[in-house]
Amino acid sequence: MIKSIAAKLVLTLTLILGINMVSNxxxxxxxxxxxxxxxxxxxxxxxxxxxxxxxxxxxxxxxxxxxxxxxxxxxxxxxxxxxxxxxxxxxxxxxxxxxxxxxxxxxMKQNTTTAWDFVLKHKWKLIQMNGVTQNDSPVYMTFDGEQKRVSGKSGCNSFFGGYDKSDGKLSFKQMAGTMMACSPELNKLEREFLTLIGDKTFKYDVAEQTLNLYQGNKLVLMFGMAPLK
Incomplete structure (x- = not known):
């Protein structure tokens, strides 16, 4: 009898505690x-x-x-x-x-945005070439991801061509441009830039809103992000 009463008390207390826990x-x-x-x-x-x-x-x-x-x-x-x-x-x-x-x-659909997708959304203005800072450079380029074309300004002239991209490498091919007369300073800048990228392959990365092109381990071209216009 005593054991039965004790068992009932334990069960009652357990139920009360359970109800209190749920209510809390x-x-x-x-x-x-x-x-x-x-x-x-x-x-x-x-x-x-x-x-x-x-x-x-x-x-x-x-x-x-x-x-x-x-x-x-x-x-x-x-x-x-x-x-x-x-x-x-x-x-x-x-x-x-x-x-x-x-x-x-x-x-959910997974986000497949890559660094190259970021490159395609912007214009890239030259800010460094062969270790020399380019202040207010007129040189820039943009990439067309569908046509695999690159174009921009090499100085006072426009340039254009194709590109291939794979495994962190960027190759320029069949580069050409207009042939307007330029000032001696722009001629020098343009000649150096076009010689550097003409039908060449670079390693590339995107960091701190810059597009960086390397030959071996040497950074040869750095471009800063600019809005597309």
């Missing part, structure tokens, strides 16, 4: 982004990116969500039980999170 939990709705982001908690790590009900921008989410099996490449809409913790360590979250329900899971 907030249910929140989260949109979870399809990729992780670098963040810093106790140490550098990766975090989910989420939006709450009133969020305009993605926010870093530092805590794990119990029961939620996140898969990169998918955007989720989920309901989560959020429970306030007691005796929280200084470096820990004030809340515990537990998945309540996955409302939506959608496969």
């Amino acid at each position: 939990a907030d249910v929140i709705r989260l949109v979870v982004k399809e990729d992780l982001a670098s963040c810093t908690g106790v140490a550098p790590m990766t975090c989910m990116q989420v939006k709450y009900k009133n969020s305009k921008n993605w926010e870093l989410f530092y805590s794990p969500i119990s029961g939620f099996k996140y898969q990169p490449g998918y955007r989720y809409v989920i309901l989560v039980n959020r429970t306030k913790r007691t005796n929280v360590p200084a470096d820990a979250s004030a809340y515990e999170y537990k998945l309540k329900k996955v409302l939506r899971k959608v496969k």
